[in-house]
Amino acid sequence: MCNKDCCAVKTALTIRRMKMLAEKQLKEEAAAPPKKILLTPQSAIFSYEDCKRMADFIIARTEIRPKFGVVCGSNLDMLAQLIENPIVIDYSEIPKFELYTDDLHKSKLFAGTLMGANVIAMQERFHVYEGNPVGSCSMPVRVMKLLGIEYLFVTCASAAVNKHYNVGDIMLVKDHINILGMIDNSPLIGPNDQRFGDRHFSMINAYDQQLIEKAQEIAHEIGCENRIWTGVYCCLGGPAYETPAEHRLLQQIGADTVGMSLVHEVVVARHCSMKVFAYSLVSVPSIDAPQLPEAVLLAQLEDGENVSMELLCRMVYKIHNNL
Numbered sequence: 352m353c354n355k356d357c358c359a360v361k362t363a364l365t366i367r368r369m370k371m372l373a374e375k376q377l378k379e380e381a382a383a384p385p386k387k388i389l390l391t392p393q394s395a396i397f398s399y400e401d402c403k404r405m406a407d408f409i410i411a412r413t414e415i416r417p418k419f420g421v422v423c424g425s426n427l428d429m430l431a432q433l434i435e436n437p438i439v440i441d442y443s444e445i446p447k448f449e450l451y452t453d454d455l456h457k458s459k460l461f462a463g464t465l466m467g468a469n470v471i472a473m474q475e476r477f478h479v480y481e482g483n484p485v486g487s488c489s490m491p492v493r494v495m496k497l498l499g500i501e502y503l504f505v506t507c508a509s510a511a512v513n514k515h516y517n518v519g520d521i522m523l524v525k526d527h528i529n530i531l532g533m534i535d536n537s538p539l540i541g542p543n544d545q546r547f548g549d550r551h552f553s554m555i556n557a558y559d560q561q562l563i564e565k566a567q568e569i570a571h572e573i574g575c576e577n578r579i580w581t582g583v584y585c586c587l588g589g590p591a592y593e594t595p596a597e598h599r600l601l602q603q604i605g606a607d608t609v610g611m612s613l614v615h616e617v618v619v620a621r622h623c624s625m626k627v628f629a630y631s632l633v634s635v636p637s638i639d640a641p642q643l644p645e646a647v648l649l650a651q652l653e654d655g656e657n658v659s660m661e662l663l664c665r666m667v668y669k670i671h672n673n674l
């Protein structure tokens with residue numbers, strides 16, 4: 352047991368020791384070379400030349416000039432497998448293309464034909480929550496542009512925000528709320544390369560209205576008009592799903608579904624004037640939805656995956672044949 356004097360001595364010693372340590376640390380910091388801070392503008396991480404080199408590599412390997420590009424979302428990787436006689440390229444083979452991804456075995460590009468049209472599909476996309484800068488996540492879209500793609504089909508998994516949407520439903524995206532972009536995390540921040548597009552550009556009709564109408568026609572043709580909605584997608588950073596309070600906020604600002612991707616790819620696609628068609632497969636129920644057994648949700652999801660394949664094939668067929 353120490354007395355009052357003992358503690359006072361200890362405190363004085365501790366203070367002196369801390370002071371000495373702080374001084375030593377300051378001296379060491381002053382002697383160390385300055386740390387390099389790399390401020391990399393999003394738009395300059397991959398230059399036009401980098402994207403061109405990647406596109407040239409893909410053209411050399413596949414020998415096709417695709418008209419359609421597809422980005423597969425989670426639970427939608429089977430869309431890539433619809434491509435006939437595909438040339439499959441692992442992302443790691445393409446110079447500089449490989450980024451961080453949780454799902455290495457799906458990191459593949461499929462190039463071939465679908466319903467008679469030349470198509471290339473990314474089986475897995477890059478996400479911001481995996482540690483990739485937002486400008487890198489959208490780099491493949493620029494590569495697709497330089498491959499000559501006219502129509503970009505972007506797909507993703509999402510959670511229902513709109514209480515009428517069920518798991519397995521498909522939402523055709525008519526507009527988006529880009530929360531990451533709103534808080535200064537746009538893929539186009541940095542120098543603008545005019546070869547891709549103008550510095551400022553409109554995001555009105557970013558999701559091509561004619562393509563949406565074609566998809567709505569298809570919904571009727573296949574008898575899925577009560578399962579294919581048209582709505583607003585909101586992108587959050589993830590990887591955690593939103594809290595109930597955030598979910599309520601998203602309902603109030605007009606989101607119908609929420610996910611962790613798509614919008615930055617669409618911004619980059621519109622910057623370089625690609626026609627965009629996007630849909631999200633509802634994979635997580637809204638917090639207002641009645642609780643359903645896991646097996647029911649899985650069956651609904653599987654059904655939605657089948658509808659999404661039908662939708663993709665019919666869209667490609669109709670556009671390719673001007674129907």
Ligand SMILES: O=P(O)(O)O[C@@H]1C[C@H](O)[C@@H](CO)O1
Nearest residue numbers: 424425476507508610611612
């Ligand atoms: O690539 P997408 O946006 O479909 O992936 C979403 C986000 C997470 O990776 C996953 C969550 O379920 O789906």
Ligand SMILES: Nc1nc2[nH]cnc2c(=O)[nH]1
Nearest residue numbers: 508509510609610611635
């Ligand atoms: N933010 C978000 N993204 C998703 N992607 C798939 N499901 C979800 C979800 O519940 N929330």
